[in-house]
Amino acid sequence: MQQSNRNLLEMKHISSIPSTTNKSLFGFICKISTSSPVTYHNFNDKRSCHIPVQIAVTNDDILHRRNCIVTIHFLDSSVIRKQTVDSETTNVSEFLPQNITLAPSSYVHSSLVSQPVIVANRSRMHAMIAFGCTQIFDIRLSVYCPSIYDIARFQAIGLFDGDGTEVPIYLPPTYVTVIDQRV
Structure with a gap:
């Protein structure tokens, strides 16, 4: 099997x-x-x-x-997009759900950036x-x-x-x- x-x-x-x-x-x-x-x-x-x-x-x-x-x-x-997070001197670009807003000290998980397609x-x-x-x-x-x-x-x-x-x-x-x- x-x-x-x-x-x-x-x-x-x-x-x-x-x-x-x-x-x-x-x-x-x-x-x-x-x-x-x-x-x-x-x-x-x-x-x-x-x-x-x-x-x-x-x-x-x-x-x-x-x-x-x-x-x-x-x-x-279709609901995940590229979002830029500004923290005082650093710009972090990652894929995030549209409804998430990150605080300047938030950690952005890299698996959302390069993860292959899931259906x-x-x-x-x-x-x-x-x-x-x-x-x-x-x-x-x-x-x-x-x-x-x-x-x-x-x-x-x-x-x-x-x-x-x-x-x-x-x-x-x-x-x-x-x-x-x-x-």
């Missing part, structure tokens, strides 16, 4: 695989998981390598116990999450060459009942290494 197919089957065992988790100050816990941090794929046999990803968002609004609507957008190349099978997802509940979003990312990929290329927003303010949900950086089996 091909490794990429095996990765899809292993997705059922996702809870036993270490993942990256973040607890937000706004009452959200976000966890990004994949079946394996390393994927082997033969790009001669099949041009694209599929990486199954799960994003779990928990509504942990203990203070108000409100329901919320969570929307997740995949940040593909998601779903570009936008949303769900109502009751207080104390978790919603799992299943996404399949496709890549076309071996590399180290930051698979947390999503923007997540929460909107609590009775509140018109959108709350950003931080998705922690999560990396997958894709290795060509021919090497």
